[in-house]
Amino acid sequence: MRFSTELYEASRPIFAATLAHPFLQGIAQGELPRDALVRYVQQDELYLTTYCRVYAKALACADTDEHMRDFYDRVGLLLEGEHEAHENLLQVAAVRPDERGAMVEKLPTLHHYESHLLAVAATSDFGAIIAAILPCHWLYVDLARRIVDEVQPTADHPFSAWLSFYASDDMKDSLDRLLVMVDKRAALANTEARAFMRAAYMESCYLEYRFFDMAYRGESWLPQTTANGALAGGRDRHV
Numbered sequence: 001m002r003f004s005t006e007l008y009e010a011s012r013p014i015f016a017a018t019l020a021h022p023f024l025q026g027i028a029q030g031e032l033p034r035d036a037l038v039r040y041v042q043q044d045e046l047y048l049t050t051y052c053r054v055y056a057k058a059l060a061c062a063d064t065d066e067h068m069r070d071f072y073d074r075v076g077l078l079l080e081g082e083h084e085a086h087e088n089l090l091q092v093a094a095v096r097p098d099e100r101g102a103m104v105e106k107l108p109t110l111h112h113y114e115s116h117l118l119a120v121a122a123t124s125d126f127g128a129i130i131a132a133i134l135p136c137h138w139l140y141v142d143l144a145r146r147i148v149d150e151v152q153p154t155a156d157h158p159f160s161a162w163l164s165f166y167a168s169d170d171m172k173d174s175l176d177r178l179l180v181m182v183d184k185r186a187a188l189a190n191t192e193a194r195a196f197m198r199a200a201y202m203e204s205c206y207l208e209y210r211f212f213d214m215a216y217r218g219e220s221w222l223p224q225t226t227a228n229g230a231l232a233g234g235r236d237r238h239v
């Protein structure tokens with residue numbers, strides 16, 4: 001079995017949970033709370049900067065000229081295309097100009113995700129780096145294509161531009177190239193290195209799910225308290 005197929009099988013429940021999440025269901029149905037859209041874009045703009053740095057590290061570690069060029073193109077797409085996909089969400093949310101450039105605090109999930117990617121990029125080889133970034137690409141392409149198949153959005157669907165961007169054939173081709181790279185690297189890796197690639201991939205999958213959840217529900221660095229000041233989920237609840 002291809003290594004990438006093994007990865008997909010392991011992450012299938014996370015892909016399914018993400019598709020069922022109210023954020024993605026909101027995209028499919030064309031209706032999402034304004035707060036969730038704004039929070040998603042604000043956190044994702046920060047995420048994309050880090051993601052771009054990790055791509056640049058992959059470019060630096062690439063083992064062939066072909067892979068180097070591939071990552072060179074990916075960095076360009078990231079710097080332009082993905083920000084355009086955000087425009088769609090910002091328009092639906094009718095974001096005011098002053099909200100666009102607002103300085104926002106990094107929420108815990110973004111912080112966790114960036115730390116994970118940067119740690120892999122700083123300490124690991126090309127194989128582990130591409131395994132860690134794979135879910136960022138795979139999950140969006142897979143879920144956008146499923147939603148497009150199911151909903152068949154027309155041009156007046158509020159999120160048609162966002163969906164067409166991630167569901168496009170160009171994105172699928174670029175995903176397929178990444179999968180071939182991951183399979184090639186896994187074939188050259190020993191058991192330990194393959195296990196590390198798998199772990200890096202799975203952690204990114206979980207964090208992709210949590211990223212949408214963070215956007216939808218909001219998140220805080222402080223513990224959440226109930227009306228009487230008790231820690232929610234703490235022992236007090238059961239007394």
Ligand SMILES: Cc1ncc(CN)c(N)n1
Binds near residue numbers: 044082211
């Ligand atoms: C968190 C996250 N993951 C993935 C993508 C799509 N490259 C994104 N824009 N944001």
